[in-house]
Amino acid sequence: MIDLFTDITEIANKDGNKVYDIFFGPNHPGMHGNFGYVVDMIGHSIAKARVNAGLLHRGFEKIMETNLWHQNLSLIPRICVVDPDPNEAAYCGAIEKIMGLEIPERAKFIRTITLEMSRMTSHLMGMGSVGGATGLYTVMYLMLADRDRLLDMFEWLTGGRIYHIYNIPGGVRRDLPKGWRDKLYGLMDFFESKLKEYDEILYRHPIIHKRLKGVGVITADQAKKWGITGPNLRATGVKFDTRKAYPYAAYDQLEFDIPTEKEGDALARANLVRAEFEVTISIIRQALDKLPEGDVNIKLGNPLKFKVPEGEAYAKVESSKGEYGYYIVSTGGIKPYRVSVRGPSLPAGLFLCHKHLPGMRIDDVALWMNTLQICAPDFDR
């Protein structure tokens, strides 16, 4: 009569009549990006999840093989839309490693600043979505409006709101415009004051706490062995950050803490992002303080004839979602031989769902996705 106390998958195996399917995505308000799960449901809970990926597959890795080295620069930011700069930095980093280039100090610092700004835009969007997934649209509206201030800074610096194409092999494309630095200082103060507001309406909201607590728990061991990186890893209590462990750009010259949380659930992940806001603000401030004078790039000649010597290299950066890696193989031509991209959301989006979704209530799926910051384009590529 009452199957309350039986395991969900057990019921699903026993009686097929009790199972029904719900399509969660791609055209679903809870889904950000073009991606979907088909979930077998029992009652209000999920018994099994099937993945529908590839809706955003554009064959990046193939197109890059047919493009010039510099042409690819305009392509790579489109791999992850909300957080484009890590792509550029990793791609350029890999090329620079093959060539053995050491980019100017000023370029390193500027790269750091743009990377951190990009992280901030991405986090603002991700946390806004957490608000949206729980119906707290006000948070989303406010955070996205604040994110626009950062996008304006990007536009001033690079000419593009979303896709900046600013990092190039050998440095960055152009120097900071006049007054930009002071404006950014001001913006950091603004965000610091804003954090209090976010705390009030999102991070300390009792209902948000209730909703997030215990959703999608990952332990430290699991995170390590399942290839989960970035904030999701740190939320399980592992004090690890590529910025420290495998420094790139100017991170080895800056001082910052790695925030961690213990529980590894959605609440921990959200709180971790909250802590990362502060870290990011402090990093940007330090980088602006220490910004040295000098060139911003090494002139590498005509981009149409630009060649990278034979060799291969793997460069990775810590993006807002985790480890972004580019493995580039060059045979010395004007086009890359092979570019392989390691997207951070892949283990979470395509693999972790089979572990977490069974047994989860349909209510929590959107929240689970948003706190893990699953970004469909970076595993579809």
Place this chain on the structure above:
Amino acid sequence: MLNEIEQNRKERQSAWEYVINYFRKRSIWLLHYCTGCGAVELPPVMTSRWDLERFGVGPMATPRQADVFLVTGYASIKTLKRMIRTYEQMPKPRWVIGFGACTINGGIYYKSYNVINKLDRYIPVDIFISGCMPRPEAILAALEELRNMIQRGEAKGYDRYVKNYDWYKKNQKEILEREGSLFGEADDENK
């Protein structure tokens, strides 16, 4: 010639249609479907800075409720299938806005093996927005233009779809249900 057609169309629009079109243009509901990366510029347009709701435009959850299908960027083949299904589920009148360069000619992905090049061959598009990605102002301008077209009774993409249904279906089938390879002999060597 073109002017004449336009003249005819204007004359045919009755007073009742004019009124209805007024209400339609004042209340445009978008379908909340992020087909491509262009979707990242939609939240800013909807949120506090640009505030799309001023014009009665808002996102809707399901195709049954939506008026406008905003194809935000490139459409991969898998997505195209879903797009067509979604488009056919929308009640009339329905409009399509092609968003970004990718919908016009494939844009930056013109040589990709998995992204279609011309969206208009598969579903009828009323307005294209150029650029990659288009700025929020461009989206607002496109919606303004769509409103004017609705008022004038020109935005009839759904009629075009009904009239040329076979042609559209043929094109869709070419992509989605192709049998056999396009490079005939290459098959045997590798498989």
Place this chain on the structure above:
Amino acid sequence: MISIGAMIILAVVLALITRVFLMKHKLLSWVLFSAYTAFSVFVLLKLYGNWNYFETMNLSYLVGRINMRPGFLNKPLGWFFSFFVMAMSFLNSFFSMGFSKSSHSRNIVPHWLMILAASLTVFFTKDWLLFIIGWETLGWASFFIIMGGKQKKYKDSMSYYFFSLVSGMLLIAAVWMIGIKFRTLNIHTTTRSMIILAKNTPWQAFPTLLMLTLSFLIKSGAYPFHIWAPRAHKSAPADFSPFISGIMIKFGIFGLLLYVIPIVSKGYAGYSIFGMPVFAWVFSWLGIITSAIATVLAFSENDAKRLMAYSSVANAGYIITAIFLGTALGIKGGLLHAFNHMIFKAVIFMTIAAVVYRTGETDMNKMGGLAYKMPITFMTFLLGIIAAAGIAPMNGFVSKWMIYQALLGQKHYFMTVAMFFASTGAFLYLYRALHAIFLGQIREVHEREVKEVPFLMQIPMWIGMILMFGLGVFPGYLLRPMMPLMKTFGSSISESLNVVQGSVGSLNTLFSTVIFILGVVIAAAIFFLSAKTHKTPMMDNYTSGEDPEEWNVTPNKYQFSYGFYEPITKMFSWALKRSVDKAYFKASYILKIIGREINMIFTDHNNWGYAALLGLLAMIIGGLFL
């Protein structure tokens, strides 16, 4: 004019005839049954108004030292109950005529006729002995129908049998005590004597009263004896379920009204709590608890018949509460609800039987979308659940409203809140049944095979629909004839056709219905004046843009019915964990062990010593009492 006794004897004779000669001719026996019930309705209609019509038999016998002359007395209470029994059986016979064609139904006419004979006996008899005989016959005959000679149903029907056995034994014990006390077995004289006894020495009357109450409560499925109801409904033939639910549960109510309520409200009035006799207060609460618990149990129920059985239990709970209130309004509301419940629950079970007739299923997880194939059945079911949930224009609302008024009039606020819970809960599980059986996606098998039931089976459904709606708009048509009945409970307000008076307000059902219809007309006008529509097939549905075929999703896999209220059921899991079912199960297990041990003592030669010890112990205890 044919007497009541003759009617009973006729029923018995007909039962014998069908049993012996007509077992294979199902249709013919149903026609006979129908004719008999029609005739009885006719006779009963003639008897209406002829109150205190008395007939006796030319025989007398000695029970112990009491000289008995069996006889029948026409009282309003018995008349109403027997009228509804006959009328509902008459309606049901049309349904059964169609239903009996299906191969898996057995001929239940003889047993049913026996039940009718027994129920007439129970309702009209003037002495306890015939009452007991009728009561036991009822239990036996319905047990035969429920079990239906099938081993599979043994366990479920045994639980029913067990409970009716206990009920009967309690009844016999109580009657024995009454007999010893008052030297007579006349029901009406003993009632008066009991009232006097209860007034003078309450503790002497108490055990008898308690036993009788328990006996009747078991029969009406009150907590914690509710567990027989779903089981009996589940295993009974589909066309007998309307009778169990509509009538059988009401026998307990009849007993309570006949004997317990007058004694409690008059005899124990002195010992009151919150303005109500303690005894009645306890059982009022029991009624409400019954309905609340049945409601919670029904949330997670997957079998249509069991779900409706829980609903019946819940409704029996309301009625028990209302009649134990003891006020005229409460008894009126309870009685009205009892009769209304007879109508709508019988109709609901008929629609379920219609579904069973076409699909052979009662598991709601295997159904769905049947409304698209069986529109009449669906409409009947819809009106039925509107009535059962006590929603406005149907008859269930009026009686429920009266019960609320009665509760509020006596200032039983917590009971009112609890009843609100049960009532809203009823809406929940009834809607779930509606959705799971009739709405959503239709199964592929049913898409091909199912069609509307034949017209013969639709007749009772149509009549039921008209009755439910008509009595909802004009409750006066039922309340006015009930005047003589109400007079026996001390109410003397003359009823108008469409205005019901409550303790804290009045209800004009005609006006509210007219306004509802006006509202529907306005809505329909808005709907049909606006733009055109476009029909699409059921599976052309919002699926997030996915193609269901690509994922092997068929209509079978696109119907949500299991675990409909999973979150809220989980909230009650602490209660369900310690459910009464389990307690009974444990008790039966322990009994089995004890039985085996006792068996061992007397069969195993090595255990003579034990037996001797036991015997000695028994003798010592016996000696102490002597």
Place this chain on the structure above:
Amino acid sequence: MVGLLFIGLGRIITARVQRRIGPPFYQQFIDVIKLLARESIWHHWIMTLGSIMALGGLIATMVHVPVAGWLPYDSGGPIFLILYLATIGYLGMAMGVSASGNPNAPLGIGRALSLMLGYEIPFAAILILFISLTGSSSLTEIAAMQTGGFLSWNIVKFPLAFIAAEITVQAMMAEKPFDQMIAPSEIASGPLVELGGKFLGLGMIQMAVAIYFETAIMVNLFFGGGANIFTFTLKQFGVYTIAILINSVMPRYKIENAVRYIWTVPLALIIIQMLIVFLR
């Protein structure tokens, strides 16, 4: 109509909370007319029946609620009838969307009904409090009891009950944190999932009607009815504004948490209020 106006104004208020300009106040009318003039897609006639039954039931309910002491006929605003007539509206809606065959819709309905089980109980308790005080289940008389200035309003006399009622009404209107029924990001707007064109148009009118009579009940219970239709409407709008403001800063509960919350906080408040009243 007033309900639609309320929703329109409510959208502006929400927009202002979110630092936006928001739509014009007559936007809701435009939306409804557009929807009614649009092609609608349906799956079965039960959908039509359900929609009409829902709107019909809610309109009938609205007629029974006294507005500034005025009623089309002298029924006195029978509160039990109002509650149960509203239920037939909800039943119609639930039936209609179920007939669309989309599992998202019954999922939403399942939540809505669970929530209904939640809020009916504290609401019943509030009603009982007033019925016990006035000895009548008529809204007109409850409103009439409070005549004579601001201080005799029930909101002043029974502040705890008012807070409880506000929470309950929040759930009744399905505003956040109790909008599990719609929950776009979870079940794709639940019952509305298959409704397009005039079905949705009718749905919006239903919502407007529901908001209208729910606020009207609140005004009758706590704000002393109203001398004339303008003050009455103004008070209604006040009630709605409170609901909207709460709505705009609250995320959504999970359904069992919502029900548990309703069964603890408002119910406890009412019981305290009852104790205060009866012991005094």
Place this chain on the structure above:
Amino acid sequence: MKTSDILNKTKELFPYISTELFEEQQGRIKVDNERFLNVLAYLRNSSFVHLANIFAVDWIEEKEFELNYNLWSYDHNSSIIVKVGIPREKPEVTTVLDLWEHGQVYEQEIHEFFGIEFAGNPDLSPLFLHNWKEIPPMRKDFDTEEYSKRAFDVGEREGAK
């Protein structure tokens, strides 16, 4: 432990591999098709728990696919890339599912894009592409530009008015 030490130690244990220190924190190990699983298992058990990704390179002139297992050690902060060459004619290799569960997704992807078989992987169904009839697209002999022209650029919009 430094990356160079790890490489040396691995080399001692498995003499048949060739190692290369690319930079201070990154090394590469080249191993043949048959015995690579031993090396991977050793690395997995000695703190290289994180498999960042698996990717393939199509060396068409050498007639070889090169599979790269990209590992990271949280303890030593060092990255090792294990390279396995497999012949292009018979592209088959043992799965690493026993070592890393989430290797499933990467293997599925490589199977789809390169046509490499993974013995022992239960599910190699297509994940990204719809109705794909050509040779696996990431192979070097697949011309995406030509494909795009033939598939998507045919005809003008003459039918639609």
